Amino acid sequence: MNIAYLIGLVVAIIVMVLGMANGFPPYEFEKLGNFVDGSSVMIVIGCSIAIVLASFPLKTFLSIPKHFAVMLKNPKQKPETIIDALVDLAQIARKDGLLALEEKAGEQEDPFFKQAIMLIVDANDPDRVRATLENDIECMSDRHNAAAALYDKASAVSPAFGMVGTLIGLINMLKNMDPTSGSSNIGAEMSVALITTLYGCILAHMIFGPVANNLRIRDSEEVLNKMIIVEGITCIQAGENPKMLREKLLTFVAQKQREKLANSAGGSGEA
Known part of the structure; x- marks a missing residue:
């Protein structure tokens, strides 16, 4: 979570x-009642949602519940578990050959990891293996960026419609101003006009902005995991020593995590 x-x-x-x-x-x-206005809600929220809908394919818009699920859940895989799995695969490949990895491929829940293993089991050219997997990562990242862009757009248009609502309120205030009573009602009417700007800022900076940032963080985490898989799989195909493979893959993680994983590997006595 x-x-x-x-x-x-x-x-x-x-x-x-x-x-x-x-x-x-x-x-x-x-005083909270001072910040509630039905017209402002309709203008800011309604128009923002409508413009976002008009700016993106319906499929992307309907995926909003999925976006929140991805954002709120922790990543299914962590770099350290992927590194351990790749080192185990390297040990099997050195003992029994690449064909012995086919059974391990069937055990993988991650379709990308399974695809990567099968590419080397099927004796594909190393350059083709890397190109195929990297293209998969690039396309995945493009899809993720498209999802984050939806919230960037919402974050941009909601303050704009907040200002539109304020202008509408000011226009109505001036149109309804009674010359005989002077400016006695200007304060109350101005406060209502400004509520739409408040709603726009709240939506942009408390709702949409953090969602876009979190989705991009999830994307960077998934890209890192997949890049570790690509590097590990290509090294296994090249017959690299499992110990050297671990050292190479540890460069993808932070120094403190790297030292912890290196120490745990040393205690396991892997060959």
């Missing part, structure tokens, strides 16, 4: 609500 996102979102909402309710005790929660 993506705890950081949930904590950040909840804390931001709580702090904003308390700020609206006077900031410090005693809180005046009745």
